[in-house]
Amino acid sequence: MTQAEDHRTADKRRLDEMIEIYESAVQSVRQLIARIDAGDEEVPKKLGAQISTLFDLYVRIRKGQDDFNEKFGKADADITDIARIRDEIGRKLDRIRERG
16 A cells, blocks of 8 residues: 555545544434424523534535545545535424424
8 A cells, every 4th residue: 555545544534533423413413303393492502502513513524525635536425415404403493483
């Protein structure tokens, strides 16, 4: 294995770790949404912090992907669509507000 391949492998591993953390954060947000649906009124406060953390992770992953792609070519990592998640959370919060 060449030194360039070693660097690519190490960078890909770091990117994969970031994606794993991001996916874990997405799962946490989904669990909070489920609790909202179940009527837990404390969750919206927690959800705001989780969304902020999730967005920060997303930005870091996208930056990592861009850096990886620039250095080694297109990464084969797949990132969940943050806009879809944000819309899903927004709809859930709207339903909570409607309940009063």
